[in-house]
């Protein structure tokens with residue numbers, strides 16, 4: 441599992457939200473392959489356990505930590521657990537997210553709006569609020585927020601999702617300025633369509649879409665950047681338009 445006998449992350453502790461499937465699982469596998477101890481967060485235990493087992497079978501180190509990013513006390517308990525168990529949180533990947541591509545905004549039920557914004561935006565605030573103090577104490581860390589090209593462009597029939605990701609970009613740029621004084625790097629990754637369960641991507645050719653490993657590769661690049669610089673934003677596109 442370790443890449444070419446290298447261990448660039450050297451037992452750093454990495455927390456990945458939404459790590460049971462899709463992009464989050466690929467990021468967890470990648471960070472473990474780079475030598476991190478990976479904490480897999482999400483609501484459903486079974487997919488987290490199967491991703492962790494896969495990592496551990498491949499000689500990586502993974503631990504499962506059930507956590508709902510929409511619940512501040514759940515996120516705070518997760519951060520407390522990581523701090524007590526490891527005394528550090530070097531990398532936080534805010535990946536957990538939900539879609540919401542059901543039609544025009546004026547027909548969207550208010551509960552759906554709340555679920556999208558609460559998970560994709562407020563959830564990231566909860567995670568940064570809970571984990572950043574551990575990084576500030578250590579005067580080092582890297583926070584990576586998984587946004588979307590829907591945070592750079594209009595998305596008809598996905599206005600709430602687009603709003604959550606435009607908001608996440610603004611949050612990321614601002615928090616990056618707040619935390620760089622503490623040697624904490626904040627990066628935002630904006631992928632185009634990725635072949636996962638998030639969306640059926642109706643009308644798109646899935647063979648041309650990005651794969652979760654493409655996003656994980658970017659995260660691997662970001663966290664292995666030498667400490668004196670950081671990539672603040674990545675726009676990731678498939679080579680062929682799907």
Ligand code: NDP
Pocket residue numbers: 457458459460461462463464481482483484485487507508509510534535536537538559586587588589630631632633634635636637638639
């Ligand atoms: P998936 O639907 O495959 O996975 C989403 C993950 O988020 C699941 O593991 C889910 O686990 C977790 N999750 C959802 N709600 C919560 C919650 N309240 N608390 C904790 N975990 C939660 O989607 P993707 O892998 O495609 O998406 C990952 C990220 O990438 C999202 O932020 C998405 O917006 C972004 N993205 C996706 C693109 C795509 O085309 N797929 C394109 C650009 C960005 P569980 O339900 O068990 O909690």
